[in-house]
Amino acid sequence: MNCDILVIGAGVLGMSSAYHLKRLNPDKRVLVIDRFSGPGQGNTAKSAGIFLNLSTSEVNHNLADSTIDWFYHLQNDLGYNLNLAQYGYLILLDEARYARVKRAVRKMQGRGIDLRTFEREELRRMIPDLVIDFDDEETELMGLKPVDIGVLGVRCGSVDTDALSRSLESEFLKIGGEVSYNTTATRLRLKPKKELGVDGEPFVWQDIRVMGAETDRGSIQAGTTVVAAGVWSERLLDPIGFDSLMRPKKRVVFVFKDPRLEKLIGVEGFSDYDVLPFTKIPEISVYMKVDLAEGSIWLGCADDFGRKYGLEDDPQPESDLYSNNIYHALVKYLPCFKDVRPVNMWAGQRSINRYDISPVVAPAPGMIYVGSATGKGITKCDALGRAVAALYADEEEVELYRGWSISVADLGVEKRNMGNEAFKV
Secondary structure, eight states: OEEEEEEEOOSHHHHHHHHHHHHHOTTSOEEEEOSSSSTTOSTTTTSOOEEOOOOSSHHHHHHHHHHHHHHHIIIIISOOOOOOBOOOEEEEEOHHHHHHHHHHHHHHHHTTOOEEEEEHHHHHHHOTTOOOOOOSHHHHHHTOOOOOEEEEESSOEEOOHHHHHHHHHHHHHHTTOEEEOSOOEEEEEEEESSOOOOTTOSOTTSOEEEEEEEETTEEEEEEEEEEOOGGGHHHHHGGGTOOOSOEEEEEEEEEEOOGGGHHHHTOOSSSTTOSOOEEEEGGGTEEEEEETTTTEEEEEEOOOTTSOBOOOSSOOOOHHHIIIIIHHHHHHHOGGGTTOOOSEEEEEEEEEOTTTSOOEEEEETTEEEEEOOTTOTGGGHHHHHHHHHHHHTTOSEEEOGGGOEEEGGGGSSTTOOOOOOOOOO
């Protein structure tokens, strides 16, 4: 099978890249392959499904904010129901943690990002189930800190990842794109640009390029290969000596549905939805998301330090991570979880860029890599897809949705300039 552009990976980054490549190059044959049976069935499906625009890096903010605009375009103008719910992103902090990010909060507000702060008494009134003061010996021994302030990102919320993936696939197919599911790329094909037809090629002095991939269904030759395989990208890139600035790390999500949590779900005053915002408690490394369709709460654990790196084809959830670990601290802040157990759980993996926690769009001969999004691939997917298309066209600037522009080289490796990301909680 031959094509002009081969995209490996049908998650949101792969499908977005494929769509914009085909949109801007209608005469080119663009083929997407994926090891799963449909779009977005890997770690896209196992993510928390949130979007947020909170960043002190101007580049990262523009990537996210323009993609959020694109989500609303898909839903409001093109008619795809993405179940967008802009109910905010609430971070609960003690005084010491807030002091460390206060300057970053003010910087974001100065750039027009809608951030609101709530004092402890406001939080006590708005989230009655939340304990903000501790006075027992056990809590003191655990080293837990009180909640002194809440920081709310207003233009943040939830998106249906399956609907998003399928909308991107639909737009791609409409303009003549092609997909081949249940197809696993096993290695990239390295060939000399000009083959001599002798044993031993490619030689080190030849112009070596990526020219497609070997798959479990045969060889695919391509003029340009886009590697957008998420955490599995390392299996393709490590053997050819390409550093993606990424390492995979597991994330577990627990789902709760219990009458004892209904009062927590239905809090008022943070948004027009009158539900608990996406809420993060950095003190205990957990975050919570309300699933409006199910009336449930998803709870994830951001246990970066202490959680090993490592690629897993089929990561499994660890039930004792909740029952013997998270639970003991969670019920101190939210007693409504007492004796409540998960009704479901799953595990996925994130592509962690520990260097600057920002995505990468970088070239190599015959290849473009997009990934290393550190859990924010969904919220930046449209902008990163446009960056891939701009890199393919040798453009220095990428025009994002609604007219913003950024330098393509800023997203790369050699001339990387993502700016300082100071909002870390």
